[in-house]
Amino acid sequence: MQKLFKWITGAVLLALLTACGAAQDTQTIQVKDAWVRAMSVQMGVEPETPQGEADHAAEMNMSFSSAAYMRISNRGKKADRLLRASTPVAETVGLHETTLNGDVMSMQPVNYIEIPANGQVELKPGGLHLMLAGLKQDLNPGDRVPLQLVFENAGTIKIEAEVRAP
Numbered sequence: 001m002q003k004l005f006k007w008i009t010g011a012v013l014l015a016l017l018t019a020c021g022a023a024q025d026t027q028t029i030q031v032k033d034a035w036v037r038a039m040s041v042q043m044g045v046e047p048e049t050p051q052g053e054a055d056h057a058a059e060m061n062m063s064f065s066s067a068a069y070m071r072i073s074n075r076g077k078k079a080d081r082l083l084r085a086s087t088p089v090a091e092t093v094g095l096h097e098t099t100l101n102g103d104v105m106s107m108q109p110v111n112y113i114e115i116p117a118n119g120q121v122e123l124k125p126g127g128l129h130l131m132l133a134g135l136k137q138d139l140n141p142g143d144r145v146p147l148q149l150v151f152e153n154a155g156t157i158k159i160e161a162e163v164r165a166p
């Protein structure tokens with residue numbers, strides 16, 4: 001019953017948001033201190049390169065990745081969720097969490113990042129982060145990377161993250 005109620009609340013809210021253009025609710029979510037780890041991408045393969053090596057080079061390029069970090073706060077009375085993100089500088093942006101099991105650090109995708117009501121979540125090295133996979137260009141310190149964040153309630157929020165060499 002609780003679940004159904006939640007679902008209905010969500011549906012009504014969504015309808016309201018669609019009606020009001022979501023402008024007001026967007027302000028309940030604030031993104032601060034966004035930065036992206038600097039990364040150099042070696043693009044370009046010599047024309048004479050045998051096919052196998054070219055394929056390998058293509059795979060290598062695809063493997064260039066970086067991560068974005070930020071603080072997301074929620075001033076609202078309802079929890080919100082970051083559902084997905086995108087940027088023009090990478091093929092994909094994944095929501096990831098780095099965890100430490102004993103001495104082994106591993107990274108796995110998460111379905112969403114929940115921002116509690118009246119709370120905040122910090123995406124930081126060694127924890128939650130956005131994984132920018134398949135970088136299309138060098139990310140040099142001082143560059144600004146546009147990021148589009150999609151929240152369950154707040155909708156789409158566009159930010160710029162500064163590239164930093166950690």
Ligand SMILES: [Cu+2]
Nearest residue numbers: 096097107131
């Ligand atoms: Cu990751």
